[in-house]
Amino acid sequence: MYKKLFIPGPVEVKKDVLEKMATPMIGHRSKEASELQRSISNKLRKMFYTKEEILLSTTSGSGLMEGAIRSCTAKRAAVFSIGAFGDRWYDMAKHNNVQADLYKAEWGKAININELDRALSTGRYDLVCVTHNETSTGVMNPVDEISQTVKKYPEVVWCLDTVSSMGGTKIEVDKLGVDICLTSSQKAIGLPPGIAACSFSEKAIERAKKVPFRGYYLDLLSLYEYIQKKDYQYPSTPSLSHMFAMDYQLDKILEEGLENRYNRHLDMANYVREWAKKHFELFAEEKYLSNTLTNIKNTRNISVADLNKELGKRGFQISNGYGSLKEKTFRIAHMAECTLDDIKELLDNINDILNL
Numbered sequence: 001m002y003k004k005l006f007i008p009g010p011v012e013v014k015k016d017v018l019e020k021m022a023t024p025m026i027g028h029r030s031k032e033a034s035e036l037q038r039s040i041s042n043k044l045r046k047m048f049y050t051k052e053e054i055l056l057s058t059t060s061g062s063g064l065m066e067g068a069i070r071s072c073t074a075k076r077a078a079v080f081s082i083g084a085f086g087d088r089w090y091d092m093a094k095h096n097n098v099q100a101d102l103y104k105a106e107w108g109k110a111i112n113i114n115e116l117d118r119a120l121s122t123g124r125y126d127l128v129c130v131t132h133n134e135t136s137t138g139v140m141n142p143v144d145e146i147s148q149t150v151k152k153y154p155e156v157v158w159c160l161d162t163v164s165s166m167g168g169t170k171i172e173v174d175k176l177g178v179d180i181c182l183t184s185s186q187k188a189i190g191l192p193p194g195i196a197a198c199s200f201s202e203k204a205i206e207r208a209k210k211v212p213f214r215g216y217y218l219d220l221l222s223l224y225e226y227i228q229k230k231d232y233q234y235p236s237t238p239s240l241s242h243m244f245a246m247d248y249q250l251d252k253i254l255e256e257g258l259e260n261r262y263n264r265h266l267d268m269a270n271y272v273r274e275w276a277k278k279h280f281e282l283f284a285e286e287k288y289l290s291n292t293l294t295n296i297k298n299t300r301n302i303s304v305a306d307l308n309k310e311l312g313k314r315g316f317q318i319s320n321g322y323g324s325l326k327e328k329t330f331r332i333a334h335m336a337e338c339t340l341d342d343i344k345e346l347l348d349n350i351n352d353i354l355n356l
């Protein structure tokens, strides 16, 4: 049965966007393919607020995370984790034989800026990984403060995971000084899963040139160089179907207006937060709440699994807590094309099921 998804990816994709996935194929070495890629890059630059090159990857977001940490760490990476997706960077480093250290914050909290400053000031690191919006905890890290700290260390390449926030909240890549800002299609951008995008700064390019073993498929430098040489084409066959849908969806996003889109996300977030505070509690630190999803403490000891089963009968789906937070919290995503009316409808149904 069809369910409206209020989970933090994949999100509901509009029918007209889905239909673009069925566009007849073109040759990936054709002029049209170059045009398609150029058009996507130009639109993504607006959404990322960047002048840098945009790279696409026929992987989910994790592919670019792995590509980034492997391609651009010459010395040692500092991974600042505030939850499960932050930890993932560190696992990727280990599996790729990239030297790295993991700095963990307590779940529900934002990054510790002093710890970040202290770590980078040691001079041990030439790359830092930060999660912008930690989907496992519902925390949105304070990127402005992080930016001020990272900017003190010009040798450090900054990788920022905006998988669950790009397109739902403003992230000014160049102004912040992010070198590799990466995101995925199936969250706040509102596309099917299977394609990822990142910005790639001059500093990141120069760094990658100093890294001898960057892998092959996910070598960001080779993607970059191929695009320059071959007029916006890729070394291997990209998912053209996703690219058709992405080009179209980005038009819709820009038509809505980026600021309008961010405000819509904030309105939904505020509504869910108020509801959560009335009936439950918020999991994340109040100052650092995510604008694209809300993680709610299960203070009433409800069965989240049963609630989701009942919601399912009515055509809705939310998310249980992530990992060890299962049944201890539940998460409501409010991102991509979701509207305040959709959120109200969902919460009315939850109220009804739980007799709130």
Ligand SMILES: *Cc1c(COP(=O)(O)O)cnc(C)c1O
Residues within 6 Å of the ligand: 008, 009, 060, 061, 062, 063, 085, 131, 133, 134, 135, 161, 162, 163, 164, 184, 185
């Ligand atoms: C979903 C998510 C990922 C993983 O992205 P995939 O596209 O599933 O590979 C990474 N980081 C964050 C913050 C996420 O929400």
